[in-house]
Amino acid sequence: MTFSQKLPGSFYAGALDRVRAEMSAAGLSALMLDDPLDVAYLTGFHHFPNERPVACWLPIDGEPVLLVPDLEREYAEDQRARAEIVAYPEFPGVRSPFAVLAGHVRVPGTAAYAPSTSVARTRALAEAFPATRWSDSDAVGRTRLRKQPEEIVLHEEAARIADQMIAAGVELVRAAVEAGGELPAETELAAHVISHGSRLMYDRHEDVVVVPMLTGGLVYGGPNSAQPHRLPGGDRLRAGETFMLSLGCAVGGRFVESERTFVIGEPTTRQARYYETVREAQEIGTEALVAGVTCEEANRRCLAVIEEAGLGEHIRHRQGHGIGLGFHEPPWLSDGDATELAPGMILSSEPGVYVPGHAGYRISDTVLVTESGPRRLTAYPRELTDVII
Numbered sequence: 001m002t003f004s005q006k007l008p009g010s011f012y013a014g015a016l017d018r019v020r021a022e023m024s025a026a027g028l029s030a031l032m033l034d035d036p037l038d039v040a041y042l043t044g045f046h047h048f049p050n051e052r053p054v055a056c057w058l059p060i061d062g063e064p065v066l067l068v069p070d071l072e073r074e075y076a077e078d079q080r081a082r083a084e085i086v087a088y089p090e091f092p093g094v095r096s097p098f099a100v101l102a103g104h105v106r107v108p109g110t111a112a113y114a115p116s117t118s119v120a121r122t123r124a125l126a127e128a129f130p131a132t133r134w135s136d137s138d139a140v141g142r143t144r145l146r147k148q149p150e151e152i153v154l155h156e157e158a159a160r161i162a163d164q165m166i167a168a169g170v171e172l173v174r175a176a177v178e179a180g181g182e183l184p185a186e187t188e189l190a191a192h193v194i195s196h197g198s199r200l201m202y203d204r205h206e207d208v209v210v211v212p213m214l215t216g217g218l219v220y221g222g223p224n225s226a227q228p229h230r231l232p233g234g235d236r237l238r239a240g241e242t243f244m245l246s247l248g249c250a251v252g253g254r255f256v257e258s259e260r261t262f263v264i265g266e267p268t269t270r271q272a273r274y275y276e277t278v279r280e281a282q283e284i285g286t287e288a289l290v291a292g293v294t295c296e297e298a299n300r301r302c303l304a305v306i307e308e309a310g311l312g313e314h315i316r317h318r319q320g321h322g323i324g325l326g327f328h329e330p331p332w333l334s335d336g337d338a339t340e341l342a343p344g345m346i347l348s349s350e351p352g353v354y355v356p357g358h359a360g361y362r363i364s365d366t367v368l369v370t371e372s373g374p375r376r377l378t379a380y381p382r383e384l385t386d387v388i389i
Contacts, residue, residue: 003157005252006207007044011150012082015042015143016064022139023060029108031058031139032101032125035116037325038140039066045081046209046253047072052091053098053121056083057105067101098128112137144324145331146344147254151324152368154252155346159366159377161200162258165215165247166380168196170262173237174389177264183239186232190219197249209253213327217247217257225261225360228316228352239264242271242359248327255327257348258378259364262387274311274353274361275384281305281351282363282382285319285333289347289367289374295337302333302351311353320348323366345369346377 019042023031033039034055040046042056043066054072057065066083068076073087088100098121112135113122126134147155172192176183184192197215201208208214219232221243237243241264248257261278263271285302302319306312318334323346331339333347341347350364365378381387 001204003205003251004207005154005205005209007150007154007252009082011148012042012044014148016058018143019058019139020060022137022142023058026112026137026139028110028112028135028137028139029060030105030111031137032056032111032113032117033058033140034121035114035140037144037329038114040253040325041140041144043081043083045076045079045083046211047075048212055101057101059106059108065101065105067097069097096124096128098124102128108132110135112139114138114140141330144329145322145339146342147324147346147368148344151252151254152344152346154254155256155323155366155368156377158249158251158254158256159258159379161197161215161249161251162247162256162366163378163380164200165193165197165217165249166245166258166260169193169219169245169247170389173243173262173264177239177389183237183264185234185236186219186221186224186243187234189237189243189245190217190232193217193219193245193247197247201249201251205251209250211250211253213248213250215247215249217245217259219246220244220360222359223357226354226356226358228354228360228362237264242275242361244360244362246362246364250327253325255323255325256366256377257323257327257350257364258366258380259350259362260380260382260387261361261363262389264389267384267388271359272384273309274355274359275387277306277309277311278351278353278361278363279382279384282349282365285351286349286365286367286374286376289341289349289369291341291343291369291371293341295331295333295339295341296335298341299333299335299337302349306351306353314353314355316352316354320350320364322347341369343369343371
């Protein structure tokens with residue numbers, strides 16, 4: 001049985017309705033959205049961003065317009081982008097891409113761009129639409145916070161693959177341990193799990209939506225894992241040390257992450273203490289992801305477990321972050337984010353402790369907030385006995 005990554009037309013119609021409700025409340029006649037994830041959310045067109053603008057022009061009524069460089073036109077057509085496609089010749093070109101857009105659409109009195117739009121592009125818009133009063137609006141960002149049922153299906157499938165990527169990494173290390181030879185290098189292990197995830201996807205899926213990180217993640221062992229975002233290197237895993245598989249993938253452009261820390265050999269008292277503290281913090285933090293609880297309160301409950309265990313000096317980051325079309329996106333499970341959690345939000349729950357010269361310990365699950373409480377989408381086991389190789 002195959003799995004289709006394409007969302008139905010009803011999803012995009014609903015997304016337009018929700019964004020337009022925000023526009024109406026703000027008195028906006030149009031939105032210009034050049035964030036590639038906003039473009040994908042509204043039109044279904046996924047692309048690799050570069051210096052050539054790609055943008056969705058969304059009027060308060062009528063069909064959206066997808067502005068693309070001519071070299072992307074066929075690609076947008078191949079993806080069956082749900083918008084009228086308007087192409088400009090080249091960038092920077094004799095005529096600004098936004099001037100091409102202005103010549104094609106009804107010029108609005110009030111319009112907005114996303115907060116992420118660059119200063120250079122806001123200036124180009126002002127020049128192309130001199131009669132328009134411009135502001136910034138996060139209407140699409142607010143709409144994207146709560147995932148629709150069609151999106152949740154994609155996240156669930158991504159979670160299944162991410163968990164299997166972890167299992168494949170564990171099997172590679174276990175086989176090397178049992179053979180009694182050299183253990184894999186971080187880069188070798190990373191290549192193995194990434195290719196395994198891609199094979200799983202292409203074996204079963206049709207209409208694969210290719211994004212910058214289809215399958216991927218971070219792999220590091222021993223002292224290297226004390227640096228939370230270190231890239232894999234040539235160091236080999238070693239018996240008696242820990243290693244971390246920090247993996248993720250995207251199905252239909254929707255991400256998940258699944259992370260576990262493993263011990264090669266019987267854990268020492270010190271290793272067990274660090275691991276169990278993080279496991280408990282992750283459990284408490286995940287249980288706190290309940291509708292109505294603020295992001296900063298969930299983060300406080302989670303990290304308090306680590307602080308009360310006397311390991312506060314080894315905290316390097318917040319509890320987690322939102323996940324959707326972006327691998328990291330709002331809301332933020334952190335001090336300073338008072339966003340109330342709501343059903344349909346998907347977040348990572350990933351506390352960690354990082355001990356310089358020793359190792360890092362992190363456990364992460366992708367969690368859906370529901371009416372009845374948090375639901376983990378990733379499910380690889382988390383008990384200490386489950387992560388011993």
